[in-house]
Amino acid sequence: MIKIPERVGKLPTLFVVAVLVPTAISILYFALCSDTYISESRFVVRSPEKESSSGLGSLMKLGGGSSSGNEGYATHDYILSRDALETLNRDGLVSKAYGNPSISFLNRFDADDASGGRERLYRYYMKKMEVVHEPASSITTLRVRAFAPQDAYEINRRLLVQAESLVNKLNQRARSDLINYATKELEEAKAVARDAALALSDYRNREGVVDPEQQATVQLQMISKLQDEMIATKTQLVQLRAFTPQNPQIPILQTRVQQLGREIDQQIGLVAGNQKSLAATAAQFQRLQLESQLADKELGAAISSLQEARNEARRKRAYVERIVEPSKPDYPAEPRRLRGILNTFVVGLVVWALLTMLVSGIKEHKD
Template sequence: MSNITEKLSGLKNPLFLATVVVPTIVATLYFGLFASDVYISESRFVVRSPDKGGGAAGLGMLLKASGFSNDNSEAYVTRDYILSRDALKAVNGDGLVARAYGNHGVSIFNRFNPMGEGAANERLFRFYRDKLEVSNDAASSITTLRVRAFSPKEAEQINERLLQRAEDLVNRLNQRGRTDLIDYGNKELEEAKLVARNAAVALSNYRNRSGVVDPERQATVQLQMISKLQDELIATKTELVQLRAFTPQNPQIPVLTARVSQLGQEIDAQMGQVAGNRTSLAATAAEYQRLQLESEIADKQLGAAIATLQESRNEARRKRAYIERIAEPSMPDSPDEPRRLRGIISTLVVGLIIWGILTMLTAGIREHKD
């Protein structure tokens, strides 16, 4: 028991050295000698689009008053793109990112790929994402982009290229949206034209086949003619009755009798054209009305398709989002990181806390053993 107590008491100084002194010395050497300066380039932008009726506050209300609103959805798309592999590939086309983070002027503790290993694309992407900060203010929809690099010029260049690529992305989305809208309108118009053309041809073929232009109008004309023939028939019959009553030997009686017979036959023939057989106007009216209705509906659809195309073109002109830069990428004139003194003090404080906890634990163990 006494041997254990002696060993535990002998650990006090080494424990202090291991938890406080050594980490503080290492932190002092790292922050004082080895850690490379980090410069932060900051820019701010907002994605503006025609007012969609949404609410906003602050700067958002200011933009809305000028006829624009802030499109949060496209702002988040822009954010995701900046943090994507495609953005890295576009910005690093000439090796800017690889040079900025992997050059030999950077401390081996902070440098990308310090051992010069090959096939480091995925590691470069993770390193690249760690050096970016993209935040979006929900109230004003202002997006802040911060780029960390080991030289102020390279930080500003990467920030500028990212903004340019983000603007290109929004322009591509605009073009795709406009193209889709107009293509949809043109497709609807072509389909409506085809339907209207087929309906007109079907109606024309039926007219030629049946010899009927408009059954309703033709039936009206026929009925008017029948009405006149009936009036004439009545007048002739009246005259015939009077002649037979007063002058039975009048030579006009046979003429009027023949006239009555002819008028009756003509009335029957005209009535047969209006109704009564398969080729009558009444029989053809149903099919004609169906074809005419289809033609009218097709014409209305064609008119609606033309209106839709025009509206699509107008909407394509209105539906245009773009990036408005509020603050250009800054050129930092002094390093923002690392915060050397705070790092050293934080290491000392954490070491003292750990040392105090371990000291209490060892004291508790010693008292328990005793």
């Protein structure tokens, strides 16, 4: 009978500790773990706004300036937020899905523990959610892990509905802000135009002028006619004095010349020469008229801006387009038991080899 050496029949203690014990613990752990189902969906936030052909528009899109890209990041952050969890768990969906007694104690969320319940649930929720946003394609991938296929599907579906509601809310807020700002500008422009028109009207009534330039033109034409008449009268007076010094018409013509001179001086005074002349009122009138014209132009621009804002609000409407609907998993994707056990065994072998070489080196050093 062949006798087996004693050291061959026994495994080294170091091998047992480094390889067999971790592998046994790994087998026990994966045996007790509950099956995990993964529901996956993909969506993109799109906006039907027209493509910009200019170089600046292309640079803005490359730099992430598009509104749909911003809203894509917003949905990413919202899904991983406490607000999303609170909305999702209003009917206890999350608490029931992860706190079911049928789930292994290694994976189950302990809802009975009152210490920091909401915060613990949020930390647990973050471990079960995976949101990946691709900036190049603007596609967001949502993966939900749960211990029942229906729970994983329902949580994924509700999160997509909440993401759509968020985008709609952002759209409504952006449209309201855009239109409200343009409306406020229009109301301000109306007030300025109204005040400018009233100021011009008050000045006309107070000074008794409609348009100083037109009135001055009329006055100058009248002065020109009076001067022509005065020249003709003086010419006639000179002729009478030269040929008929005793003509009774001479005093009449002299009086006529004096009256024409006074009338010309009076008309000239109305055009220029005193504080109430047309020349004095023209500067203030022109300033008020210019302000009224500028206010009217600003009012027209504000009306155009409001119309453009309404058109822009109709055109800039982002929406969530589902590329892949939430899947209802048929089999558990996790845990990968065989892979986990083999990885533990391989790592144990590596550790055992390193420790064996280390122990051998120490013994040789002592010897």
